[in-house]
Amino acid sequence: MNVKEKQDLQCYSTLGNYLWRDPPQESKWADCVHCGMCLESCPTYEQTGEEQHSPRGRVYLIKAVAEGKLDVDEHFASPVFSCLDCRACTTACPVDIDVGGLIEEARGQIRQAIPLKGWKGAVNKFFLHGVFPHHNRLRSLGGLLRFYQKSGMQKVVRKTKLINIMPQHLTEMESIMPEVKGSIRKKFTSEIKAKSETKHKVAMLTGCVMDVFFSDINESTINVLTRNGNDVSIPKNQTCCGALHVHAGDREMGRKLAKQNIEAFENEEKVIVNAAGCGCMMKEYSELFRDEPEWKERAEQFEEKVVDVSKYLHDTGYEKPKAKMNMRITYHDACHLAHGQGVRKEPREILLDIPGVEMVQMPNADRCCGSAGIYNITNPEMADAVLKSKMENVPDDVEMISMGNPGCMMQMALGVQKYGRNQKIVHTVQLLDWAYQKEEGDLNDVSY
Amino acid sequence: MMSVIRIDTTDKHIINLASIVSGARSILYKKVDLLAYDCDGFTIHKHLPKAVVFPKNTAEVSQIVKYCSENKLPFLARGAGTGLSGGAIPINGEVIISMVRMKKLISVDLENRQAVVEPGFVNLKLTNSISDKGYYYAPDPSSQYCCTIGGNVAENAGGAHCLKYGVTTNHILGLEVVLPNGEIIEIGKNGVLDEPGYDLLGLLTGSEGTLGIVTKITVRILKNPEGKQTVLAYFDRVEDGSQAVSDIISAGIVPAALEMMDKTAIEAVEAAAFPVGHPKDIEAVLLIEVDGIAAGIDEQINQIVKVCKKRNVREVRAAKDEEERGRWWANRKTGFGAMGAISPDYLVQDGVIPRSKLPEVLRKIAQISGESGLRIANIFHAGDGNLHPLVLFDARKPGEIEKALEAGSQCLKACADVGGTITGEHGVGIEKREEMRFVFKEEEILAQTNIREVFNPDNLLNAGKLFPTPGRCVEIKKEMKA
Ligand SMILES: Cc1cc2nc3c(=O)[nH]c(=O)nc-3n(C[C@H](O)[C@H](O)[C@H](O)COP(=O)(O)OP(=O)(O)OC[C@H]3O[C@@H](n4cnc5c(N)ncnc54)[C@H](O)[C@@H]3O)c2cc1C
Ligand code: SF4
Ligand code: SF4
Numbered sequence: 001m002n003v004k005e006k007q008d009l010q011c012y013s014t015l016g017n018y019l020w021r022d023p024p025q026e027s028k029w030a031d032c033v034h035c036g037m038c039l040e041s042c043p044t045y046e047q048t049g050e051e052q053h054s055p056r057g058r059v060y061l062i063k064a065v066a067e068g069k070l071d072v073d074e075h076f077a078s079p080v081f082s083c084l085d086c087r088a089c090t091t092a093c094p095v096d097i098d099v100g101g102l103i104e105e106a107r108g109q110i111r112q113a114i115p116l117k118g119w120k121g122a123v124n125k126f127f128l129h130g131v132f133p134h135h136n137r138l139r140s141l142g143g144l145l146r147f148y149q150k151s152g153m154q155k156v157v158r159k160t161k162l163i164n165i166m167p168q169h170l171t172e173m174e175s176i177m178p179e180v181k182g183s184i185r186k187k188f189t190s191e192i193k194a195k196s197e198t199k200h201k202v203a204m205l206t207g208c209v210m211d212v213f214f215s216d217i218n219e220s221t222i223n224v225l226t227r228n229g230n231d232v233s234i235p236k237n238q239t240c241c242g243a244l245h246v247h248a249g250d251r252e253m254g255r256k257l258a259k260q261n262i263e264a265f266e267n268e269e270k271v272i273v274n275a276a277g278c279g280c281m282m283k284e285y286s287e288l289f290r291d292e293p294e295w296k297e298r299a300e301q302f303e304e305k306v307v308d309v310s311k312y313l314h315d316t317g318y319e320k321p322k323a324k325m326n327m328r329i330t331y332h333d334a335c336h337l338a339h340g341q342g343v344r345k346e347p348r349e350i351l352l353d354i355p356g357v358e359m360v361q362m363p364n365a366d367r368c369c370g371s372a373g374i375y376n377i378t379n380p381e382m383a384d385a386v387l388k389s390k391m392e393n394v395p396d397d398v399e400m401i402s403m404g405n406p407g408c409m410m411q412m413a414l415g416v417q418k419y420g421r422n423q424k425i426v427h428t429v430q431l432l433d434w435a436y437q438k439e440e441g442d443l444n445d446v447s448y
Numbered sequence: 449m450m451s452v453i454r455i456d457t458t459d460k461h462i463i464n465l466a467s468i469v470s471g472a473r474s475i476l477y478k479k480v481d482l483l484a485y486d487c488d489g490f491t492i493h494k495h496l497p498k499a500v501v502f503p504k505n506t507a508e509v510s511q512i513v514k515y516c517s518e519n520k521l522p523f524l525a526r527g528a529g530t531g532l533s534g535g536a537i538p539i540n541g542e543v544i545i546s547m548v549r550m551k552k553l554i555s556v557d558l559e560n561r562q563a564v565v566e567p568g569f570v571n572l573k574l575t576n577s578i579s580d581k582g583y584y585y586a587p588d589p590s591s592q593y594c595c596t597i598g599g600n601v602a603e604n605a606g607g608a609h610c611l612k613y614g615v616t617t618n619h620i621l622g623l624e625v626v627l628p629n630g631e632i633i634e635i636g637k638n639g640v641l642d643e644p645g646y647d648l649l650g651l652l653t654g655s656e657g658t659l660g661i662v663t664k665i666t667v668r669i670l671k672n673p674e675g676k677q678t679v680l681a682y683f684d685r686v687e688d689g690s691q692a693v694s695d696i697i698s699a700g701i702v703p704a705a706l707e708m709m710d711k712t713a714i715e716a717v718e719a720a721a722f723p724v725g726h727p728k729d730i731e732a733v734l735l736i737e738v739d740g741i742a743a744g745i746d747e748q749i750n751q752i753v754k755v756c757k758k759r760n761v762r763e764v765r766a767a768k769d770e771e772e773r774g775r776w777w778a779n780r781k782t783g784f785g786a787m788g789a790i791s792p793d794y795l796v797q798d799g800v801i802p803r804s805k806l807p808e809v810l811r812k813i814a815q816i817s818g819e820s821g822l823r824i825a826n827i828f829h830a831g832d833g834n835l836h837p838l839v840l841f842d843a844r845k846p847g848e849i850e851k852a853l854e855a856g857s858q859c860l861k862a863c864a865d866v867g868g869t870i871t872g873e874h875g876v877g878i879e880k881r882e883e884m885r886f887v888f889k890e891e892e893i894l895a896q897t898n899i900r901e902v903f904n905p906d907n908l909l910n911a912g913k914l915f916p917t918p919g920r921c922v923e924i925k926k927e928m929k930a
Contacts, residue, residue, distance in 0.1 A: 031788035034491050036530040039594040040570055048473065049502060049548035049568070050481070051529065057484035064483055075480040092593070094785030096721045 016066035020112040022251055022290065024105040029063045031095040032056070038099070041092035043368045043386045044082050052079040055089035055099045062106050072113040080106045082382060084375055085247055086368035087280075087339035100340075101287060107249030128250055133208075133240050133257055183211050184218040184234065191233040192222055199229030200316060203268035205261075205282070207275045207406070208240040214406045220433035221274045221309055227436055228318045232272075237264035243281035244374055251288060258285045259295065262302045271302075274309045274429060276405035280340035282306045308337060310404055310428055314346035321435035324356035329431070330398045331359065332390075332412060333366035334405035347404055347428045354435045360395045367393070371411030383411075391415040400424045402431060461521060462499055465543065468511045469501050474549075476500040485526070485544055489591075490534035492795070492849055493878050497538035500526075502549045506624060506632060506663040509545060513661065514630030516543055517908055524910040525661045527568065527599030530591045532784075532796050533877025535602065535656050539912050545661060547598050553577055554664070562621055564666050567598025571605075574667070583669045586613040589873070590781040598662050604654030606873035608705040608780070609737070611831035613670070615873065617653040624664035625652060628909040636666065651899070656875050657910045659903040675742035676704065677749050678773045681734040681756045681764040682727060686710065689732030690806035692759040693830040696736065697803070699755060701748050705737040706831030707780055710810070712790075713825040713838070720786035722778045730762060734830065735780055783827045784838065791823070791840035797856045798874040799863030803833045812862040813837050820855040822848070834872030835863065861886055881916045 015023040038055040039045050045054035052061060058079055064070045080103055087100045185206050202225060206218055225232050242257035262285065265271050273279035283306050286299035307315075331351060337343045344366070351357055370376055370386030390412075394401060401412055401423045413425045455466050457477060466475045476482060477499040486494040498521065503509045516523040523543040526536040538544055551568035556578060563574060563585070571592040574585040588607035589595060595605070601623065606615040613619075622636035635648045652659055683689035689708060696703065709717065714726045714733060726733055734756070738748045749766055756764045767773035787794040801809050810826060817824040825838040837859040841852040856879075860870045864886035871880060884893060897915055900907070 030792050033785055033788040033794060034487065035489055035591070035785040036528055036594050037591065037782065037785050039528055039530075040572075049546065049551075050473065050476065050500075051484035052476075052481050054484070060484055061480065070480055070483065075478060079480075094720050094722070094782035095788035097788075 016068045017071055018065060018109050019072075020109050022105060022108055022288075024062050024066065024102045024109070025290070026066065028098050028102050028105075029059050032059050032063075032093075032097050033095070034060070035094070037094055038089040038092045038097070041088040043084060043086065043088070043370070043389075044382060046389070047382060047385045053082055055093070055097070058083060059097060059099055059102060062102050065106075065109075072109050074114065076106075077110045077114065080110060082379060084335070084368050084370070084372040084382075084386070086335035086372060088335065088366065088368065091339045091366070101284070104246050104249075104251070104287075107247070108251040109249075111249030128245050128248060129253060133253070184215050184222070185211055185236075187219075188222070188234055191231055192226055194229045194231050195226045197229060198231050200270070201231045201233070201268075202270040202272050202312070203233045203235055203265055205238060205241065205271055205273045205275075205278060206234060207273075207278055210275050210278075210406050214409070214427070217274060217406070217427045217430055220427065220430045221272070223433045223436065224313065224318070224429050225272065225309070228313065228316070233268070235264045235268065239264070241275075241278040241281045243277050246281060246288070247372075248374070255288045255295075258282075258288055258299065261285075262295075262298050265302065265305065269305060270312065271306045272309050272312055273306060274404065274427065275407075276308065276334035276337035276340065276343075277407055279306055279308045280336035283341060308341060308343050308346075308404065310337075310347040310350055311341075311343050313432075314349060318350070318353075318432075319436075320353045321355065321432065321439050323435055323438035325354050325431070325435050325438065326356040327400060328358045328360055328398045329400040329402050329426075330362040330395050331365060331428075332362060332369065332401055332403040332408060334403055334408045335366070335368050335372070337404050338366040343404075347402070350428060350432055351402060354431060357431070360398050362395060362401075363393045365393075369408050369411045369415065371405075371407040376411055376414075387411060387415045388419070391419045391421065394421065394423065398423060400426050400431075402426050402428050404428050461519060461543075464515060465499060465501055465512060468515060469503055469508050471504065474502045474504075485529070485538070488526070488529040488534060488536040489532045490537065490877065490879055491793070491843075492853065493534055493537055493539060495537060495539045495541060497544040498541050500544040500546050502546050504549055506626065509550075509626045509661055509663050510630045510632050512543070512545055513626050513628065513909075517629050517906065520906070520908065522908050522911060525567075525598070525602070525657050527596030527602075528570070528591075528594045530595045531599060531603060531877065532798070532874040533603075533656075533871070533879040535875055535877040535910070535913055536599075537878060539878060542910070547596060547661075547663075550663065551596075556669070558583065558669075561669050561671070562666055563669050564622075564664065565597050567601070567662050567665060568596050569598075571595055571597055571600060574669070578669060579672070582672050584672055585619070585667060586610070586670050587616045587619055590784065592781075597665055597667065601653050601662050601665060602655065602657045603873065603875045606829070606832075606834065608707055608735075608777075608829065611706055611829065612702050612704045612739075617650060619668045620649055620653050620665065621668055622664075622666035623649060623652055623662055625660040625662055627660045628904045628906070632663070633660075654875075656877060656914050658900055658914055660909070673704075673739035673741075675745045676737060676739035677745050678735065678737045678767045678776060679749060679752055679756075679764060680767070680776060681736065682730045682762045683732040683734070684730060684760065684762055686731045686810055687807045688759040688761070689734055690803065690810075690830065692734065692756050692761070693806075694803055695755045695759065696752055697831065699751055701738065701751060703736050703752075703831060704739045705735065706829070707735040708826075708828040708830040709733050709735075709780070709783065710826040710828075712823055712840075713783060713827050716786040716790045716825055717779050717783055719789040720782060722775065722782050722786075724775050724779045726779075727762075735776060780827075784836075787825065787838055787840060792842045792844065793840070793852075794825075795839040795841065795852045795856050796874070797835075797837045797839065797859045798871045798880075799835045799837070799860050799868055800870075800872040801833050801835055801863050801866055801868035803830065805866040805868070806830070806833075806835075809835065809862050809866060809868075813859055816855050816858045816862070820851050820858075822852060822855055824855065824859070829872070832872070833868070857883055876914045878913060881912075881914065884914075884916050 051057040083103045085100045089099045239260045242254040246254040289296040369390045370383035376383035409425045462477045522540040548568040550566040552566045554564040556563045588609045589605040600616045823840040827836045839852045841848040860883045870883045
């Protein structure tokens with residue numbers, strides 16, 4: 001740390017044993033009355049029964065550090081990093097305690113107190129700083145993967161049992177890695193016009209992972225938006241939303257990315273997002289700027305513009321497709337859509353508006369699948385236990401599971417494969433897009 | 449994180465206990481892990497436990513208990529830790545035996561309308577697991593989303609719908625219990641009610657975890673009523689609201705639930721996560737639910753509406769659909785937690801009063817509030833006279849905890865003074881030990897501690913709860929012996 005950085009640090013206030021900039025806020029836990037109404041909503045409490053791995057326990061420990069009763073050390077890090085940041089507790093809590101927000105702030109402190117060392121640190125840094133924020137590098141990595149998939153290397157790796165050398169959970173992930181597809185940001189360099197009369201002008205977040213691995217969903221998003229009277233622009237300077245960084249405790253990088261996005265979308269009226277995790281993060285940018293009033297204000301204005309694609313379509317109106325799709329599906333609530341943004345009914349209504357779609361209710365549909373950003377990579381055992389209970393709730397007789405978040409899509413795909421199920425995993429806008437395409441005769445048989 | 453804990457301590461008790469409960473993470477003994485166990489839903493007293501152990505079956509519970517008792521280690525059972533009187537707080541540095549991993553639904557017998565559960569099974573899950581077959585478990589404490597049936601048995605929990613169907617004790621058919629010496633006993637075999645001999649089930653239920661640790665519970669389940677309807681009624685005067693409550697009961701209607709909230713309580717629930725738009729300027733809201741044979745329901749609703757009108761109700765209406773009914777109940781059932789929205793801390797009291805005395809007691813509570821300078825909200829199971837004054841305070845302000853405790857105690861005194869008592873459902877725990885003297889004479893308390901002694905002779909199990917300072921009782925006992 002150089003002298004300037006040290007000086008910068010000193011001008012921020014600290015709190016109890018939180019010694020770094022941007023500590024967990026007292027106002028966030030002040031309302032917690034220790035009632036325990038949140039316990040059963042928490043997947044990690046369900047798995048362990050341990051109260052320090054429950055929302056109430058986590059809030060209590062975070063508060064204890066501020067009161068000087070605990071130190072910021074590895075013991076404290078364990079319950080803080082075992083949290084999925086799934087926000088189910090906030091939904092259950094009678095006073096809306098923002099446990100996720102507290103957790104992110106506490107992680108920020110932990111990462112400054114005990115920076116990751118060794119290979120974990122290196123891998124973290126490589127991905128979080130070196131890859132995700134850089135669209136081109138993520139693409140080249142994606143390209144490498146595509147080469148790997150297309151060149152037959154994948155077959156070789158699988159055949160030669162090279163795969164057995166990788167840690168178990170990475171092996172499992174490898175087998176469900178979606179195919180890398182052509183980037184939307186490469187394909188559409190200027191505004192895409194509404195198919196008929198222009199009613200609204202919107203901008204779209206392409207997302208980092210989304211645009212490499214799920215660009216077909218981005219394409220579907222553009223299709224359904226333009227079909228419903230929206231001119232869609234894709235601002236060039238946009239970058240990764242920063243959710244992965246903030247979840248990992250790297251709030252500094254989170255702030256950097258947030259600023260870039262706030263600037264990139266400055267002149268736009270609406271920012272349409274099709275990844276729940278990104279939308280939720282972007283709707284909370286102002287939390288990152290509590291000590292930078294000017295940016296805080298800009299962030300608050302930005303948050304107002306951010307909206308999930310399903311909610312946007314629902315609120316501004318969309319054409320009901322006419323072609324019949326004939327399928328039985330179920331819907332999984334992404335945590336950062338249902339608990340994080342309160343979007344529950346909108347995607348369901350869209351799905352029900354597709355003729356021939358029969359919806360089967362999934363019990364505990366808003367229970368986390370264990371994906372939680374990169375949680376499934378950092379806490380594989382817990383993620384897997386959570387995934388297992390999720391899969392037990394997936395109805396037997398459905399052909400597809402629809403949802404609104406790429407992280408969940410990968411995790412659920414893993415679940416389908418691992419537990420011998422046969423459902424297809426789809427994004428809500430994809431289904432709508434397919435229905436429109438079928439109506440126009442572009443799609444004879446759904447090619448999913 | 450689910451891996452087996454390496455035991456890195458030299459404490460021989462921890463090492464020995466760890467060997468009893470083998471398996472993944474089944475003992476906690478480090479400060480950061482224990483801190484989350486230093487209190488329950490009652491946060492005024494705090495103490496770290498020595499350790500927390502997670503048995504998986506009755507045999508393990510028995511072995512842990514035997515070990516503790518042989519080595520004179522104090523111990524207690526803990527469920528979800530939602531208790532409001534401090535029953536699960538390890539004030540003597542107890543070994544906490546957490547029951548939450550014993551959470552299986554063992555069997556459901558629809559024909560005989562009973563189910564067998566492990567003690568860590570969560571209350572609401574029972575109803576959720578049998579509702580598709582048309583059955584439910586009646587006791588519904590507001591904490592039912594999270595509290596355990598073991599904890600319900602210990603506290604003899606009640607709930608909004610216990611007016612018509614009775615509290616926990618009316619639904620317990622059998623218990624398996626580990627006694628404080630480790631012995632395993634079964635009471636109420638085969639779910640036959642009214643076994644000959646003493647009613648041990650009745651004694652154990654509500655004993656606040658001081659007589660034994662419950663490891664298996666046979667409960668009664670009920671068939672869903674054919675229909676139900678909920679009515680909301682707003683009153684400008686508390687007197688009218690409470691008079692309406694009495695009138696409804698005297699009219700011969702037995703509602704499934706009859707709840708009241710006062711103005712401050714309404715302010716809190718409207719400021720919290722589940723607002724339903726109650727007017728801010730009314731003095732009382734009544735929530736009245738009737739259930740039973742579908743054909744009779746409309747008639748009962750009409751009668752209730754008529755009674756309310758006679759008592760100057762400002763507005764009265766029935767829920768228009770299940771969704772609205774659900775929202776009204778969520779608003780009511782999260783009432784305690786909702787206090788967080790208008791106050792940093794709260795202390796909930798739990799008096800029982802004759803219904804007719806409500807206006808008088810509420811006036812007295814308003815006076816206590818004025819004198820202490822602390823706001824007091826009231827949530828009331830009006831049908832059975834169970835009043836919950838919620839004393840609002842800020843623990844960070846010096847002296848406020850003491851003031852709140854004193855105000856709470858005075859509220860209970862007010863209840864006892866009109867012929868009521870000091871707990872309806874939350875138990876005595878640590879919180880109301882001294883207030884036991886409002887309702888029991890010294891000899892009556894002694895008679896009860898004598899019973900405890902039969903089960904729990906060394907007083908290692910959950911000592912210091914339920915009865916006032918043992919010192920004085922012991923002295924009296926000595927005098928009596930002398
Ligand atoms: C928001 C809120 C609302 C509430 N509403 C109600 C209500 O409407 N009605 C009501 O009655 N209560 C209510 N309560 C109080 C509380 O939920 C009940 O007392 C409940 O029964 C406690 O269950 P638990 O699993 O949390 O037990 P804990 O709090 O863990 O333990 C309570 C007591 O039971 C003992 N115990 C626990 N398990 C066992 C066992 N297996 N064997 C022997 N002893 C055991 C403990 O030692 C302790 O003394 C409420 C609490 C909260 C926080
Ligand atoms: S977070 Fe909310 S639900 Fe959980 S203990 Fe605190 S107030 Fe209660
Ligand atoms: S965010 Fe999810 S995992 Fe974390 S405490 Fe809340 S419910 Fe538990």
